[in-house]
Amino acid sequence: MYDTNNVFARIIRGEIPAAKVYEDDSVLAFKDNTPSAPIHIIVVPKAGYTSFEHFTRTASAEEIGHFFKTVGTIAKQLGAEENGFRLVTNNGPDAGQTVMHFHVHILAGEPLGGVLGRRT
Numbered sequence: 001m002y003d004t005n006n007v008f009a010r011i012i013r014g015e016i017p018a019a020k021v022y023e024d025d026s027v028l029a030f031k032d033n034t035p036s037a038p039i040h041i042i043v044v045p046k047a048g049y050t051s052f053e054h055f056t057r058t059a060s061a062e063e064i065g066h067f068f069k070t071v072g073t074i075a076k077q078l079g080a081e082e083n084g085f086r087l088v089t090n091n092g093p094d095a096g097q098t099v100m101h102f103h104v105h106i107l108a109g110e111p112l113g114g115v116l117g118r119r120t
C-alpha cells in the first residue's frame, strides 16, 4: 500500500525542501541529503509507486521508458558520463529500501569500489 506521506511524496508536493537538479511533468531528481558519493542524486517518478517491482508491474511502458531515459539524461547533465556512474535501486527490506516511493540512486564523482556490500 502506497503511503502518500512518505518523505519523497512530500518533496514532490513541495512540503519539504530538496535540492532539485531536474524536473518535468512526471519525473523529479534531487540531491540525497546523506550522500554516499560526491555526486548522489535521487530520481523519482512523481506518481505513487512503492518500489521498482510496483513501478515495473503497474506503470505503462511509456512511463517506464520515459523514466529510465530521463535517468540517462540526468546522468549526462551531471557530467558523470565520462568517468562513469552507478545506478542503484533498493527493492524491499532485504535490499534495505527505507523510503517506500520508488527511486533510483545515481552515484558518481569518485571510484565507487565493489558493487555489493559484504555479507556478515
Ligand code: 5GP
Binding pocket: 007, 018, 019, 030, 031, 032, 033, 034, 035, 042, 089, 090, 096, 097, 098, 099, 100
Ligand atoms: P533507500 O535506502 O530507500 O534506497 O534510499 C533512501 C535515500 O533517501 C537515502 O539515501 C537517504 O539518504 C535519502 N533521504 C531520506 N530522507 C531524505 C530527505 O528528506 N531528503 C533527501 N534529499 N534525501 C533523503
